[in-house]
Amino acid sequence: MISRFVSTTRRVVALLFFTLLISVPRLHAQQASRFDAFGGFSYLRFNALTIGYPNDTNMYGWNVDGTGYIKWGVGATVDASGNYGSQLSSYHFMVGPQYRWRRPTSNIFIHGLFGKAQNNASIPQPTRSGFESVGRSFGGGFGYDREWKDRISIRVFQVDIFHSTTFGKGQNDARVSAGLVYHFGHIGHRRKL
């Protein structure tokens, strides 16, 4: 039953995405995108010292975000990521304002992020498989997108620093992401440098 629901959901999402892809008009040179969708790989330097690990830990995973712009440079972003180590995993679900500077063939952006972090430690116990904690998280970062093809840019990097409170401890994590950005819609009639 659950697998059928998941399968149906996947098909609907794929159909919606395809419809969106073919329905949006191409951006003109004098225009900026209305929405950006990013997906890619991410690296997290997890501040594991605060929860008793001998060193901070390297974790790898995914990062997606969606950004809508109300003006040339001003918008809001929704960001989610999941990173995994051998015993730890960490998820961030964040929202915040974003500002971009458009350049001839690239974008530079900065954003602030606020939301939740969920950290898990896989330490088998008699009654449970491990420990998890959800807490507040905030931070910010910046990134650089370079155009690649029509409507598609390469996110060369995105760097974010988060302060999260989980397991009763405050910790500072650094995340670096890279991947592809797809641009939807358009704003305005001429480019800003």
Added chain:
Amino acid sequence: MNWKANHHTSIGKTRELIFGKAVSLLIPLLLLGLTACAPGTHLAYVSLPTVNGVVAYRVRNVSSGLTEIVGSPYLTGNSPGPVLVSPSAKYVYVGNRVDNTISQFKISGENGSLSEVFPRIATGFDPAAMVMNSTGSMLFVVNEISSSISVYSVNSSSGALSPVSGTPVSTTPNPVTLAVTPSGNFLYVVNANLSAVFGYSVSSSGSLQAVPGSPFPADLGAFALTIDPNGKFVYVANTTANTVSILSIAANGALTAVAGSPFATGTTPVGVAVSKGGQYLYIANEGSNNITEFSIDPNTGFATSITGSPISAGTAPLFLLSDPDGNYLYAISQSSKTITSYIIPPTTGELASTGQSTTTINTVAGMAVSQ
């Protein structure tokens, strides 16, 4: 039309290229900085009987600062008391004083967290103290209410305990603690009511036999004991007499008081610890809230008070523990629920506060440190 701009200048292109190159250089440098290693650490485990758990700490070698490990406290049986870490640093054993069992935990090599290995092993009534020989092949437990010593052989690969045939062995009524020599050949037990130390020789199979001449006199209220790392002396804190007895160990395990023994301490000495090399002796005085410091003559065992002794130790220090590198001494207070660390200077032995004090969530009953 295409989203690619068709009117940007060569200057703009050059700027873009320079920016891109700078970014590609910046990222590896950033990652390199983030992956720098932290200094060395070791682990400490503390039993909390009121929460039926053991708290694991990561201890910084450079500062003795304690960081609680995620998941702590790990559940034990009822009323955990004594804790010890195997010499291999792979397992932690906890005596559950109400359940009359021992919990065995596997230490995670990644972060020092604990996962219990079942089943729990039965002991006598009220396992009050535990000790393991230096090779980690034998575990000894004193059972306070059943007045016995349980001996277990330890599986070298799994850490599993198996009771040694012929044990538990009856001992002095209401024994409170025990210690084993580094060679593993002799075991000593004290009972607070009898002002004496009971000695046992330990065979290779783990069977116990009373040492000739045992019990050996200490002083009033013999309550805590430890053995120096060279296996030459037994130190006994006498809570009623406010003294420490120093007894030299003969080749057959018999004990003889060294010249000058017993030596005066503070009020109600209840904890005793010796430095890694055996040069210094420290006594926790619960009544006078301080730690008495002695230097020990390695040949005669004569104790000389160290300049600056005693050092203040907060409220009612109950027991003491030296870290595996011999750099720090930990004093545990049950009433203030604190673990306070002191630097042990290798040349003088005069304790100095590190300024590090960790408050536990509840009263501590036992503590052990690993390599």
